[in-house]
Amino acid sequence: MELSQLIQNLMNGLAIGSVYAIFALGYTLVFSILGIINFAHGAVFTLGAYFTYTLVVGQFENNGLLKGINLFPDGSPFSGNPWLFALATLIGAAVAGLVAVLIERLAFRPMRSRGGDPLLALVSSLGVALVVVNLIQLLVGAEIYNFPSDAYGQVRPALSFHIGEKVVIIRTVQLIIFAVSLVMLALLGYVIGRTRVGKALRAVAENPGTASLLGISVDRFILITFFLSGFLGGLAGTLVGTAFGVAGPYFGVSYGLKGLAVIVLGGLGSIPGAVVGGLVIGLAEAFVPAQYSAYKDAVAFALLFVILLVRPQGLLGRAQIQKV
Amino acid sequence: MGDFLGQYGFLIVTMVQAGLLGLSLYFPLQAGQLSLASPGFYAVGGYVAAILLTNPAFAGWRDALGNGMFPLTWLAAALICGVLGLIVGVPALRLRGIYLALATIAFIEILRVISLNLSITGGAIGIFGIPQAFGFQDRWQYIWLFGPLLILTLLFARQLERSRVGRAFRAIREDELAADAMGVPPTHYKVLAFVIGAVLAGLVGAMSAPFLNTWNAKQGTFDASIAILAFVLIGGSRNIWGPVVGGALLTAVPELLRFLADWRLVINGLVLVVASLYLPQGIVGALGGVRRPPPPRRPPSVPVVVEAPGGGS
Numbered sequence: 001m002e003l004s005q006l007i008q009n010l011m012n013g014l015a016i017g018s019v020y021a022i023f024a025l026g027y028t029l030v031f032s033i034l035g036i037i038n039f040a041h042g043a044v045f046t047l048g049a050y051f052t053y054t055l056v057v058g059q060f061e062n063n064g065l066l067k068g069i070n071l072f073p074d075g076s077p078f079s080g081n082p083w084l085f086a087l088a089t090l091i092g093a094a095v096a097g098l099v100a101v102l103i104e105r106l107a108f109r110p111m112r113s114r115g116g117d118p119l120l121a122l123v124s125s126l127g128v129a130l131v132v133v134n135l136i137q138l139l140v141g142a143e144i145y146n147f148p149s150d151a152y153g154q155v156r157p158a159l160s161f162h163i164g165e166k167v168v169i170i171r172t173v174q175l176i177i178f179a180v181s182l183v184m185l186a187l188l189g190y191v192i193g194r195t196r197v198g199k200a201l202r203a204v205a206e207n208p209g210t211a212s213l214l215g216i217s218v219d220r221f222i223l224i225t226f227f228l229s230g231f232l233g234g235l236a237g238t239l240v241g242t243a244f245g246v247a248g249p250y251f252g253v254s255y256g257l258k259g260l261a262v263i264v265l266g267g268l269g270s271i272p273g274a275v276v277g278g279l280v281i282g283l284a285e286a287f288v289p290a291q292y293s294a295y296k297d298a299v300a301f302a303l304l305f306v307i308l309l310v311r312p313q314g315l316l317g318r319a320q321i322q323k324v
Numbered sequence: 325m326g327d328f329l330g331q332y333g334f335l336i337v338t339m340v341q342a343g344l345l346g347l348s349l350y351f352p353l354q355a356g357q358l359s360l361a362s363p364g365f366y367a368v369g370g371y372v373a374a375i376l377l378t379n380p381a382f383a384g385w386r387d388a389l390g391n392g393m394f395p396l397t398w399l400a401a402a403l404i405c406g407v408l409g410l411i412v413g414v415p416a417l418r419l420r421g422i423y424l425a426l427a428t429i430a431f432i433e434i435l436r437v438i439s440l441n442l443s444i445t446g447g448a449i450g451i452f453g454i455p456q457a458f459g460f461q462d463r464w465q466y467i468w469l470f471g472p473l474l475i476l477t478l479l480f481a482r483q484l485e486r487s488r489v490g491r492a493f494r495a496i497r498e499d500e501l502a503a504d505a506m507g508v509p510p511t512h513y514k515v516l517a518f519v520i521g522a523v524l525a526g527l528v529g530a531m532s533a534p535f536l537n538t539w540n541a542k543q544g545t546f547d548a549s550i551a552i553l554a555f556v557l558i559g560g561s562r563n564i565w566g567p568v569v570g571g572a573l574l575t576a577v578p579e580l581l582r583f584l585a586d587w588r589l590v591i592n593g594l595v596l597v598v599a600s601l602y603l604p605q606g607i608v609g610a611l612g613g614v615r616r617p618p619p620p621r622r623p624p625s626v627p628v629v630v631e632a633p634g635g636g637s
Contacts, residue, residue: 037422039550110601119358120600122425123557126550127596134589257433257546264426298437301430308427309415 004166009286015174015243017282018181023236023255024262024274025188026100026229032205032269033225036118039125040103041233042256043132044096046249048234049241050136052092053145056085063141082153089238096234097227103128104226109219129256136249146245152176177239184235185275188228192271201225205269254297261300265307267317276315333464335579337535339572340470341528346555346567347477348525353561354490355517356497358421360549361412361428364435365522367544368408369401369529374451374539375444376400394457397530405526406519413518417511420500432544440541450540457534466535473531474568477524481564493517558599560606569608 023045030038054060056079058072078088107124149157152173160169192198203211204221212218237252262281266273281300288296307314345362352359376382376397386393416427439445446452458465484490492513495503500510533539551574559570577595581588603610 107597107601111604114601114604117557117561117604119553120557120604123550123554124597124600126554127593127600130593130596131590132593134593138586138590253546257429260426260429264423268422294441295437298434301433301437304430305416305427305434308419308423308430312419312423 002166004163004168007163007168008170010283011168011170011174011178013283013286014279015178015282016285017279018178018185019236019239019278020255020258020262020282021275021278022181022184022188022232024259024266024278025185025271026233026236027259027263028266028269028271028274029225029229029232031263032271033201033208033222034108034112036108036121037125037260038100038103038108038229039122039256040100040107040128040132041229041259042252043129044100044103044230044233044252045237045240045255046136046246046252047099047132048092048096048230048237049246049251050092050140050237051095051234052089052238053147053241053246055088055091056147056151057145060140060145062143062145064137064139066139067141079148080150080153082151082155085151085153089235092238093231093234096237097229097231099132100226100230100233101223103230104223109222133249133253142248142250144245144247147242151242171243173243177243180235180239184232188232189271197224258300261304264304264314267314270314270316273314273316280315329464333462333467335576337464337466337470339575340467340474341532341535342552342555342571342575343568344470344474344477344528344571345525345552346559346571347474347481347564348521348528349552349556350561350564350567351481351521351524352514352517353556354485354497355493355514356500357417357514357517358425358553359428359518359521360425360546360553361409361431361518362521362525362552363544363548364428364432365405365409365525366529366532366548367432367435367439367539367541369405369526370533370539370543371439371445371451371529372401372404372526373397373530373533374454377455377534378451378453379444391457394534397533398527401526401530402523405529406523409519409522410515413515413522414511417514417518429546429549432546432549436541436544439544446540448541450538450542451533452538454534454537454539456537463535466531469531469535470528473527478564478568485564489513489516554596554600556606558596558603558606560608560610562606563608566606566608570606573607 023041026041026044027037030036030041054071056076058076059068059070060066078084103125107128108121111121111124155172157173158169158171159175160167162168190198192201200211200216201221201224203214203216204218204225208218211221236255237246240255241251258281262277263269263274264277265280266275266277281303284299284303285296288299345366348362348365349359377386377393385396389396412431416424416431419427440448456463457469484493492503492508495506495508496510496513504510529543532543552571555571555574556567557570558574559568560566574595578588578592581591584591599607
């Protein structure tokens with residue numbers, strides 16, 4: 001492979017891989033606290049993108065019950081300036097976080113208090129995902145919505161430079177996605193590693209019973225966890241939406257499934273594992289040769305299958321000995 | 325009567341078919357294994373039948389066998405799915421709980437991408453114009469295929485439960501280590517339960533391909549696997565009638581909700597949430613169909629690999 005091709009693939013892989021990482025962290029946070037996989041996470045990802053789009057554009061012109069309603073007749077206050085767009089993205093992610101809190105309240109907490117089969121959490125969270133996805137379809141239709149091209153302000157659409165004879169082209173949006181993801185990862189690492197809230201979260205993840213005896217309100221931290229999870233999922237949705245368009249209500253489904261591959265690859269419940277898993281899968285997909293690109297979507301699952309057979313605890317997970 | 329069958333015949337056959345798919349997931353679950361692989365084997369079985377019934381390479385066979393071709397497709401689908409189940413099951417069943425579930429999700433996603441890209445499976449378009457076993461207008465007659473298969477499967481499941489193998493399945497479900505210590509080889513029985521489910525799903529797929537007339541990569545998806553899991557859990561996972569009742573009801577609900585038009589899929593999702601919250605033993609369990617008391621609460625036997633957030637320190 002030529003150097004220019006290598007750099008191009010590397011950049012593509014890191015950009016999408018870093019989004020996989022922050023998205024998958026949403027799964028990881030919930031799994032580390034409750035030991036369940038929230039199958040509604042992909043739907044929250046989709047919601048984040050739609051919330052941000054609503055703030056930035058203000059209307060859905062194609063189809064659905066909301067057709068013809070314009071939130072901002074005088075033009076959106078969130079357009080034209082990259083900082084306003086960033087604000088809209090954060091608000092969109094925060095609302096997605098609140099939806100995740102609502103999901104915990106309605107679908108997970110009642111089941112915990114009744115001591116239901118943990119497998120049922122899979123079904124009820126998927127029920128929630130069905131509700132969300134079909135509500136979106138009902139409200140705004142199934143069309144693809146694209147963010148305005150000047151969402152990030154007046155920037156060049158791509159950077160290009162020469163390596164020898166070859167040209168390497170990197171889309172600006174990829175650089176932005178990568179940078180935002182890194183900032184988010186650093187922030188999350190700080191919150192969880194260095195703050196009191198993070199310390200309490202770790203305590204709840206380690207042992208909810210003991211944490212509660214030590215005066216930590218377990219239920220409150222479960223809500224905080226779901227908020228963070230939804231925030232990361234919604235943010236990832238907007239980031240992917242700016243790069244590839246908000247591709248309909250089912251937009252999040254394939255990311256939802258790939259996110260599962262990411263967390264298993266890194267190790268279920270491991271935060272550094274989710275980051276490594278995301279980057280590995282992003283890079284692996286970017287380096288699939290062009291003639292096999294139709295099989296790109298299978299790469300994540302092939303890796304998942306192999307890692308489960310070779311090292312079920314994942315790359316960075318800790319194995320636990322089965323006790324009687 | 326003719327009107328009734330014309331209007332609801334298709335739905336009734338689909339309900340029986342759903343019950344069968346629920347049972348295909350129930351067998352591994354009896355041995356305590358949560359496998360979501362059923363739609364994968366269902367899709368493979370359907371492709372085997374569709375290819376045998378439409379591919380020009382088998383035109384000679386079709387001419388020679390006539391309607392005898394249909395039983396041949398069932399046999400071929402069962403055989404291929406059984407072998408595939410063995411190939412996937414032997415390595416995958418070393419995993420437990422959610423890990424096995426995730427591995428089987430990977431399996432169906434890989435199958436889906438492969439079937440989207442092979443020419444023999446018709447790529448993204450799939451295979452269409454699959455010959456009908458009965459007239460296209462009288463598709464309710466497929467009940468003569470799915471009905472006997474359901475009865476045979478239920479009889480088989482009942483005999484199995486009373487046999488040595490069924491007791492081994494239950495022993496593994498209740499406590500794998502204890503079963504192993506008592507001389508019940510867990511891997512052997514887990515793979516057996518998985519393969520039984522695979523063969524059944526493949527058979528249902530082979531019968532469904534002509535029934536649905538077209539077959540494509542949408543047949544074996546993650547959504548389908550959760551739908552089938554819902555059949556079993558909401559019907560009741562501890563009784564052979566659970567998957568049948570769950571499959572039939574959950575298939576009928578969207579049809580009964582048809583008057584809600586665009587809202588019905590939203591309501592369908594709500595039904596899943598509410599049922600999993602308020603009927604944790606499943607419908608059959610709630611009706612008292614479960615003779616055994618619910619299992620005592622105990623820590624999950626899943627090797628939960630949880631690392632403290634911010635881990636490594």
